[in-house]
Amino acid sequence: MSGVRLTLRPGVGTSIDTDKTLTFSFDGKSYEGHVGDTLASALLANGVDIVARSFKYHRPRGIFSAGSEEPSALVTLRSGARQEPNIRATEIELYEGLEARSQNRWPSAKFDLMAINQLPGKAFAAGFYYKTFMGTPGMGTKFWWFCEQFIRRAAGLGKPTVDPDPDHYARMNAYCDVLVVGSGAAGIAAAKRAASAGARVILCDESAEAGGSLRSACEYLDGEAAQDWVKRELAALAEHENVRVLSRCTVQSMFDGETYLAIERVADHKLRPAPHEPRQRAWTIRTTSAVIATGAIERPMVFGGNDKPGVILADAARRYAREFGVSPGRSVAVFTNNDTGWLAARDMARCGVIITAIIDTRSDVGDAIREAGAETRATIHTGSAVLRAKGFQTLSAVEVADFNETTNTVGSNRQIVACDALAVSGGWSPAFHLTSQQGGKHLTSQQGGKPVWDSELQAFLPGEATSNWHGAGAMAGKFGLRQAFRSGEEAAVLALADCGLGEGESSVPEIEGDSIDYAPAPVFEVRSKHKAFVDLQHDVTADDVRLAHREGFVSVEHLKRYTTLGMATDQGKTSNVTGLAIMAEARDLPIPEVGTTRFRPPYTPVALGAVAGEKFGHLAAERLTPMHDWHVANRAGMYANGPWLRPESYNGPGETVEQAYIREARAVRESVGIVDVSTLGKIDVQGPDAVEFLNRVYSNGFAKLPVGKARYGLMLREDGFLFDDGTTWRLDEHRFLMTTTTAGAGRVMEHLEYHRDVVWPDLKVALTSVSDEWAGVALAGPKSRAVLENLFGAKPISNDQLPFMGVRELKLGGIDVLIARLSFSGELAYELYCGAHCGQGLWDALMEAGRPHRITPYGLEALSTLRIEKGHVAGPELNGRTTPHDLGLSGMVSTKKNFIGKALLQREALQSEDRLQLVAIKSVDGQRIRGGSHLVAGNRDEPGISQGHTTSTCFSPELNCYVSLALLERGKIRHGEKMFATNPVRSAHVAVEVVSPHMVDPKGERMHG
């Protein structure tokens, strides 16, 4: 092929601005194009014929189409961090400085050493990989593993970058009454009609310029050139207050509930996005109804060498001539089985393209079409077919044979027709990809979604709608401008009815131009002994399809999976129907009985970053406590605890985390420490039935909890396993403040709400999450009371006024502070809650008051150390597989009342004493017990099986050794036993002694003091 820019005049190059020249590069060579060009049109204009190599055989490939259906012309666009592999040259708009490279070749697209893949030829057919590389018996997978390295490197298309994407992405939620997909004749008609009835309309088109086929149409609408008409109408629509027009915006997926995902390419037509401009925007469009007017995709014909650069779809060739003023070759032949090929030839000729021959499989062609043919001055070969494309690398001639329409075979007459481009038309396939994504059946329609074969059009049409969508134009089999306008309006009326709106006004323009018959002859393949391709990108040949048939892979899904037909980046847009037709012929079945595969979203490939949208790099919200800044300023390492960030430890200069937490924990035991507990879940429980409700959801009793007291409570799941724990404070008769674990807050809230609403709706209980209302600070250590006395005076804090588990409200600095005497560490301790916005103030006051006692802020690690020493369970022990009995909490399980989980806790296996039970272990020789150890009887070399595992591990300053809580088989009766904590992945094997988990102050004298 050697494309060439035509002499530009009115009607030729309607989409480009020849006054504006752009410089771009391909494979390092610099070229010029115009504003309005695509990369493909600019390459064609510059005579670049080989732009890519195919996936499997690395055969040279050129430009095959003019749109998103392109299977061949894939290039790598941009470089560095913005490098994008597999971009279709037919879609990318030319911009100044555009940089593109061919891919999947070495050293160049023209000369690719990997083309050696063609040599084994027929050996490399469908199913090749399944039949070899098994290696020899006993070798296991090694041989394949070895070969696979090379195969992987040879496969793949373009190269990805390893640099992070420098651009950002955005999302948009949009609502409308009628979404119109596609802004061709049918889409514009639908949008106008819907807007005229007052509907909110969104009109999307994947191209930069709206108009679809109108952009290259030769017809006049209301006496105006189609191109001018489109521009005017679209401008009017865009001005309409109810209409939003989105160009460069591909509707990719149809989801449930009339939800559509569309991707707008905001800045892909620029060298880089403007500052603050997203590269792409993902539109989530929720509509009441939709008009799908996505047009149709031209099909090629299958014949020998049909993949050669120079073979191009006829309508694409016509568009290059009309819109971009480019001829695909110096002499162009046309091969068709339908009238549209002839009209494409005529339109090209009118633009100045030299048409040398028109070859039609049909012998009987209408007079109007013959006239159009005559206008091109080409030699006419009816009842003929192209048997083979000839030429080294690129097309130089075609071999034409006479064609028998009844047997679909060629005769013996052969002629060589010289040409460097061949425009082919094998009929049209409606683009109902979006509606096919829905698949499945519908309540009211058993046929819904399933495509229907139209033997007149030789095409599948979308099946009955499964939801509120209405097909229009070529997508629905309504070909030609007149039908497109009419069906667009009809679809809009149906969509308006879905919205409960009136019918609006009709405004179909008067159309001057051809009346075209789109129905092709049922010819899909011209059989010859030459390699003929069905799927151009994946190199699936017609023989591969027949081989699949021979080997029994005859169902359409098997065909696809066995040959990879239709699985390339174009998802078979130009090859699926042809593949089916060849399989149908092999099976001697009508095409529809072979079936179709369901199209899957997205319609065209979508940047992963665009779907991530504004979440790219901002994966999840962080939850911060009111004292967050103080922690950071005071050298706290922050630890992600679910969405929360919590201080891990406050690391003094040169101090390790371990040194820091040991210091902090020691300070608590010896004097006083302060810790931020704002992250605990807090639920306000109120109402006349609040106490009854708590009594049902906790395994221990709450009926008799006095006002002004807190109680530790256990919650079980319905299946009897531990769910969560925490304290609940009775603030007055009908008002409680429940606390939960940090991680469990959300699920506890949902659990409670579910039971209140669904199970016991008659209980008068109000549940409100107040986790964000309260800042929480815990003071712990023998000096904690002294600190509080500094702030509140001695009396309110005395043991009488605030006994263990007591709760009261006091004033401090003009605000209310709730104080509860609770201990997680086993020391004398308090929790103080105040309004979150005042949290820092409370913290500062406590720090100030604690200064005489060298108050020490402590983090999660020390908090954990203190509770491990005390044998208090937390998240790692509440792992969803433990029961109260396992953790030594049987006393918390009421026998006097029912509660959630009680019944299934009685199941036989949960009552067994063979289960893993909570113990502590102590390192006996000073070695460090590391997290994740298992308890075994044997030495390092022969550890034996696991009898249990550690759950929470620390260095205990109190015991001066490494300790851990652990779950051990029958652990309760094994205190004193010597074992090993083995940790092979961390290369540790530590001798340990099993002890009671209550390692510090087992009688609880300190916290009660």
Place this chain on the structure above:
Amino acid sequence: MLLTCPYCGLRDQSEFTYRGDANARRPSFADESIEAHAAYVFDRENPSGLHEEIWNHTSGCRNHIKVVRNVTTHEVVSCEPVGPFAKALKRGRAT
């Protein structure tokens, strides 16, 4: 997919949390039998076609709704309020 919250109106599914089969009915509170609870907790009819299920409008009013949905087509057939205010909401009185 969109669901109609009887209080907030038609909303995107991302605002809701799925809470399972609406026909899994907890035994009466007095019942402590393993059989009855095991059937409630573990056994599901899991039909294709119409399915009655509970959703919570977690990112909205936090009310629960009983949704009848065709699980073969994802078509939402109805959304009914459940919970203390179900009657008021059914009568069309938001509050």
Place this chain on the structure above:
Amino acid sequence: MSRYSALAILRNAFTGNRHWTPAWRKPQPKAQYDVVIIGGGGHGLSTAFYLARVHGIANVAVVEKGYLGSGNVGRNTTIVRSNYRLPPNSAFYEKSMELWRGLSHELNYNVMFSPRGVMNLAHTPGQMDAYAERGNQMRLMGVRSELLDRGQVAKLNPGMDVSGSARFPIEGALLQPDAGNARHDAVAWGYARGADQLGVDLLENTEVVGFLKEGDTIVGVEVERAGERSEIRAGKTGVAVAGSTSRVMKLAGVDRLPIESTVLQAFVSESIKPILPSVTTFGAGHLYVSQSDKGGLVFGGNIDYYNSYAQRGNLPVWEEVMSELVAMFPNFARLRLLRSWGGIMDMSMDGSPIITTGPLPGMYLNAGWCYGGFKATPASGWCFAHTIANDKPHALNSAFTLERFKQGRPIDELGAGPTPWYH
């Protein structure tokens, strides 16, 4: 029937590939079989294969509603691993690994098992401890595992965001070096061809519409083929229909099971040159990704959280999955999603499978694979075949009972409890 080899390929190439024969027969159903397996997916086909190969029971039919391999075996992300925590799972999946390693040979079909390693990222020290605990359990069960630090992770994954400023910084990872992936369709076709060669009848486009019963005992199935109904009698009837379990069991009068069906989506990008060597999972959410031999990134995340039989998912999972993927690999943002699809998962109440005799006499049930069924394909078939042949489970599947729920013996890896969509 021809044996596959490099030589056979060459020989056939010289004769224009005209002499290849069907990979399996398309037989007419007999009136009676020793065993009928319902479900021509991976598990049903492997069961039939091992019945014939290991137990010498070849008078077997596999009854498939659509085409062979039309269920989850052809819709998954192809990950093969045995990095489990709880001993019953660990032993079972390690048996599967052993079978995977010899599978291409055993079947004379290249299933492209690729032991490229499975890496689970950890994002906090606590998560590292949890992975250490799992890795140690694996080691004690004889499964290789390694704990990697951040530097080692970075080295193996060019492009991964290992910076401390990531929203969920990567602390390290647990690696099972012998795990990897395989070509899913090849597994179905390899088992199909293998079973067929041993005499098993594979009945495609044959839908079970009822069960034949004598009293309570199942004695076969009623099927519909090409619009016609017929009876196939069977000494034993095995059910291995994954997402359709509840539907099929209802035909036998079993109305309730500890299973709910949900949709799981999977995604594949365009083909690119190799960039991702191992199977990698993101630990601060739910995401797994690997690169196929063809070059596509194959990935997935959580199920869509609702019951579904629609093989079609929704947008929230797309957004979640893509945002996690590009959080882990910010260089993937410009790569492009090619295709997504959905499969129906039979989610059990503890996230672990059921391979058992019963629940009715004459019947055997293989179900509850949640979304872990692909890697189990060999061991599932091997154990199910054993269970059918011997009328009792093998030690490897003896914990995967139906009764475990009522007894209080769940096998709950995540500790998520009896909420199927949490597993």
Place this chain on the structure above:
Amino acid sequence: MADAIEKVSPLHALAEPGRFGDTSGEPGVGLSERLCDSLVQVQAWPDSISALKKAVKSVTGASIKPGNAVATKGDVVLMSTGPGRWLVEDETDDLEVRLRKAIGADIGAVTALTHARTVVSISGERCEWVLASGIALDFSADAFPVGTAKLSHHHEIGLTIHRTGDQAFDLYVVTSMVRSFWGWIARASAEVGYTVS
């Protein structure tokens, strides 16, 4: 005794006044933040809705409006957040106490949320566009009229959204996540340009 403890906004360091994002034209939106003096949730039992409405009226002087219409009177704002449930905002500091006195346990529940929410206000020509870029609601004036409130979320961040004007919204954001929310809304506003006051 401690010094007076003041409220500190979690956004105090983030919401610096100025002009940000695209500065090529007029700013598309303006952002600001504030804390509530009092924000209290009241909820009735199903049989005591009218008693609760009466009690609210007696305390605030304002009448609850039907549906999601927001009642405002002076500095009082009454927003519905669910069946039988409203948020009451005013500029006093003892609203909770007064409401609790008027609403006994037989009528309903009273819960202070003054600190649980931080209010982010957005105004300007492009405010619908900015909000729609992250929140799955229909922000058009027909669907979301001035003087109504809706509950929604931005990913995991819960929001109560009050349309205070044609081009103005108050968003009551969960306090612990308001910094993340601010980060998002600032990024979303950058494309259209924004001011912070």
